[in-house]
Amino acid sequence: MRSRHLSPRTRALLFLVIGAVLLTVSGFIGELRTYQGAQVAVYMIAIASIILLTGYSGQISLGHGAVMAVGGYGAALSFNLWHFPFAIALLFGVLVGAFGGFVLGVAAARLSGPYLAGTTLALAVGLPTIADQFHVLGGEQGLNFDIGDPPRWVVRLEGGDFTQYKWFFWISIVVALVALWGITNLLHSSYGRNWRAGRNNAVAAGLAGINVARGKVLAFTVSSALASLAGALFALLLGLVTPTAFPLSLSFAIVTGAVLAGVGNLAGSIVGGVVLVAIPELSGSLTTHLGNSQKVSANLPGLVMSSSLILVVLFMPNGLRIRKFKKQVKTQ
Amino acid sequence: MFIDTLLIGISSGAIYSLMALALVLVWRSTRVVNFAQSGQAVLSTYIGYEICLHTHNYWISLPLAIFAGAIVGSLVDLLFMRLLISRAKSGPIAEIAPVIATLGLLGLIQSFIGLVWGNTFQQYPSPLSGKGFTFGSHVIPFSPQNLFIVIASAAVLAIFGIIFKYTDLGLALRAASFQPEIAQLAGVRVSRVRNIGWAFAGAAGAVAGAVITPTSTLSPNSLDLLFVSGFIAAVIGGLDSLVGAVVGGLVLGIGFSFILQYIGGSVTFLVGFVILMVVLLIRPQGIFGHKVNRRA
Numbered sequence: 001m002r003s004r005h006l007s008p009r010t011r012a013l014l015f016l017v018i019g020a021v022l023l024t025v026s027g028f029i030g031e032l033r034t035y036q037g038a039q040v041a042v043y044m045i046a047i048a049s050i051i052l053l054t055g056y057s058g059q060i061s062l063g064h065g066a067v068m069a070v071g072g073y074g075a076a077l078s079f080n081l082w083h084f085p086f087a088i089a090l091l092f093g094v095l096v097g098a099f100g101g102f103v104l105g106v107a108a109a110r111l112s113g114p115y116l117a118g119t120t121l122a123l124a125v126g127l128p129t130i131a132d133q134f135h136v137l138g139g140e141q142g143l144n145f146d147i148g149d150p151p152r153w154v155v156r157l158e159g160g161d162f163t164q165y166k167w168f169f170w171i172s173i174v175v176a177l178v179a180l181w182g183i184t185n186l187l188h189s190s191y192g193r194n195w196r197a198g199r200n201n202a203v204a205a206g207l208a209g210i211n212v213a214r215g216k217v218l219a220f221t222v223s224s225a226l227a228s229l230a231g232a233l234f235a236l237l238l239g240l241v242t243p244t245a246f247p248l249s250l251s252f253a254i255v256t257g258a259v260l261a262g263v264g265n266l267a268g269s270i271v272g273g274v275v276l277v278a279i280p281e282l283s284g285s286l287t288t289h290l291g292n293s294q295k296v297s298a299n300l301p302g303l304v305m306s307s308s309l310i311l312v313v314l315f316m317p318n319g320l321r322i323r324k325f326k327k328q329v330k331t332q
Numbered sequence: 333m334f335i336d337t338l339l340i341g342i343s344s345g346a347i348y349s350l351m352a353l354a355l356v357l358v359w360r361s362t363r364v365v366n367f368a369q370s371g372q373a374v375l376s377t378y379i380g381y382e383i384c385l386h387t388h389n390y391w392i393s394l395p396l397a398i399f400a401g402a403i404v405g406s407l408v409d410l411l412f413m414r415l416l417i418s419r420a421k422s423g424p425i426a427e428i429a430p431v432i433a434t435l436g437l438l439g440l441i442q443s444f445i446g447l448v449w450g451n452t453f454q455q456y457p458s459p460l461s462g463k464g465f466t467f468g469s470h471v472i473p474f475s476p477q478n479l480f481i482v483i484a485s486a487a488v489l490a491i492f493g494i495i496f497k498y499t500d501l502g503l504a505l506r507a508a509s510f511q512p513e514i515a516q517l518a519g520v521r522v523s524r525v526r527n528i529g530w531a532f533a534g535a536a537g538a539v540a541g542a543v544i545t546p547t548s549t550l551s552p553n554s555l556d557l558l559f560v561s562g563f564i565a566a567v568i569g570g571l572d573s574l575v576g577a578v579v580g581g582l583v584l585g586i587g588f589s590f591i592l593q594y595i596g597g598s599v600t601f602l603v604g605f606v607i608l609m610v611v612l613l614i615r616p617q618g619i620f621g622h623k624v625n626r627r628a
Contacts, residue, residue: 110612112427129599
């Protein structure tokens with residue numbers, strides 16, 4: 001499907017180079033930009049989870065914000081309660097999210113289109129209310145997620161001015177690159193091929209010996225694992241997890257990011273991540289020019305996002321990418 | 333206590349039925365779940381609110397809000413859905429394009445409302461009292477406004493029932509949703525009939541918004557949860573059954589009311605999600621749906 005294929009070794013090298021460049025760059029940009037860079041990385045992972053789910057496996061979820069919350073709560077809980085080291089806490093959040101995704105995926109494999117969208121939407125509304133039910137989840141107040149100062153060796157490596165935000169940036173970028181690298185490899189493996197086959201023509205794929213339903217469940221599980229990874233990092237950036245930190249609008253935003261970037265290609269997640277951070281930023285500065293009205297500043301980002309979403313669906317179903325792709329194989 | 337809970341359940345169930353009805357009308361005519369339905373409803377409610385601000389009369393604003401809802405529904409179909417359906421036929425997001433596009437429309441409507449009226453909570457008062465009826469010394473939580481909600485919803489449902497059952501238009505609407513091509517051959521102007529379906533749906537949503545809002549506050553997002561309840565209700569009843577939408581709405585409203593009374597309010601939507609899952613996995617066509625018509 002892709003016109004350009006990199007060998008696994010070149011791909012790994014490419015990710016290493018990107019990582020090295022980004023980490024070097026972090027020394028030369030301001031605090032705010034560093035934080036935004038970390039946000040882009042987190043959104044990238046979240047959008048990649050939707051791209052994998054929608055673009056490759058043909059399913060949809062409007063509830064991935066809730067899955068992110070599961071990851072965030074899992075990481076924060078294990079970090080605070082059982083004093084897991086940060087990396088293990090992150091992994092724990094991912095495992096909890098993946099398990100939840102597996103359960104949901106078993107049901108999701110039997111639903112399609114609007115049914116799945118509505119069901120996951122109901123999940124996104126319903127799941128955060130669990131936090132009120134269990135004392136250990138902290139109710140409305142949520143849980144703190146403070147991993148403390150960057151470790152000594154990092155500070156020594158970078159010199160004196162190593163800030164918290166820069167540390168978050170490093171973590172997010174490294175995690176995002178490792179995750180995207182892993183997913184790229186997965187999508188180029190037989191699993192990825194089977195997902196695409198099942199998506200393009202379920203009957204033909206089944207005849208070719210592919211278990212389409214099992215593939216869908218697996219895709220939902222992997223996608224949820226990615227989303228909860230993003231959620232755990234999201235909680236890290238916020239410093240806490242609360243039921244309201246993962247609103248419906250977050251679920252919508254990552255779907256929007258994925259569609260704007262084009263769901264057909266994982267590389268789109270980078271574009272999507274940048275767009276999600278850039279639109280509020282740009283409309284913020286536009287609002288200042290328009291006279292700083294409260295109404296405008298609160299609604300311009302939403303207006304821009306939803307109009308571009310509609311325009312993309314109508315006129316550029318492959319997303320905002322410049323490179324032309326080969327025509328998709330028609331399904332019927 | 334039991335009767336109180338039941339009455340409150342019927343009142344909220346009536347609202348869910350209206351929203352479910354709106355979703356079913358659109359689904360039958362276009363095979364699209366309209367995620368922008370709550371946005372359309374809240375926009376018509378804001379129009380009613382604005383008229384009420386100028387005229388100081390709820391009873392003038394209500395029919396105008398309903399009329400506005402019908403116009404909005406019709407315009408969404410004309411300007412938006414027709415383009416979407418003709419354009420997004422293939423490509424990587426063809427299957428989910430209606431979901432994504434109506435979500436985009438929802439965001440567009442809500443930010444438009446925010447730009448015009450702001451995101452603060454508004455009051456859209458009704459002349460009817462929100463205080464419960466009193467029987468002797470016992471005050472029940474069921475108020476005159478609740479009674480009006482039930483009456484208004486029942487009236488809308490009855491009108492739709494009569495239209496669908498006894499008029500030529502109703503026959504055309506049913507034919508167009510059952511077999512569009514054959515209906516076309518039989519002389520039904522399917523695209524116009526579809527448009528009427530969208531207008532009816534918009535009107536039903538507007539009634540729901542305009543009668544429920546006086547019991548709480550109005551904001552661009554104030555009807556979002558109503559959409560989720562309406563969707564669950566519509567799926568319980570079967571997405572293509574009008575009777576099912578009403579029954580599903582009432583079942584869900586009464587169920588939620590009892591959960592609220594005896595278990596606690598915070599779990600209602602989680603229970604709603606579980607109900608939705610169970611229905612979809614055991615009887616995906618819903619209680620009143622027809623299996624053959626379901627294309628999902």
